[in-house]
Amino acid sequence: xxxxxxxxxxxxPLEKVYNFSKEIEAFPEFMADIKxxxxxxxxKTEKGSKYKSHWxxxxxxxxxxxxxxxxxxWDDTEHICYFEMPEGEGDYEIYKGIWKFSPxxxxxxxVEMEIEVEYNVPMIGALIKKLIxxxxxxxxxxxxxxxxxxxx
Numbered sequence: 001x002x003x004x005x006x007x008x009x010x011x012x013p014l015e016k017v018y019n020f021s022k023e024i025e026a027f028p029e030f031m032a033d034i035k036x037x038x039x040x041x042x043x044k045t046e047k048g049s050k051y052k053s054h055w056x057x058x059x060x061x062x063x064x065x066x067x068x069x070x071x072x073x074w075d076d077t078e079h080i081c082y083f084e085m086p087e088g089e090g091d092y093e094i095y096k097g098i099w100k101f102s103p104x105x106x107x108x109x110x111v112e113m114e115i116e117v118e119y120n121v122p123m124i125g126a127l128i129k130k131l132i133x134x135x136x137x138x139x140x141x142x143x144x145x146x147x148x149x150x151x152x
Contacts, residue, residue, distance in 0.1 A: 001094055002133030007112040008144040009104060012151040017109040018079050018101045020151050024053060024072070030146045033058050033139055035065070048076035055090075059135060066091045066119075094118040111147070113140050 010017050028034045036056040043050050051072045058065055068090025073082045084096035097115035104110050119132050 001118040004115045004137045006140045010148045014103040048074040
């Protein structure tokens, strides 16, 4: 399993960045490697909300579409999102992580994303698994840069 950690500083207030990041259905509009996101359910929770969504991504290097369902649990008091692919609901063996949003000051937000991913393909070697981890890191970096570009 690979673990990817990335972060970014965004020149926008915490609530603006956090609320924009919850609008996942808009991601395909500004992220080239995400082809589709369909929100399957959205429910209020004690601390925020819980989404279940279907994602379709594209790995250009492999000319490959990757599909998965994802559950996002947003904690509006702590400004954290826990996400996970339910077992058996996608092309990954494991896909889960956390987003943390914290204010650096009143007009700057620090966003950190940690992802654990395992993508098993029969006959795939360690080198390819490292490449997949690199691509997940590039995707996460791209997601944070795209969000930054939208809210700044």
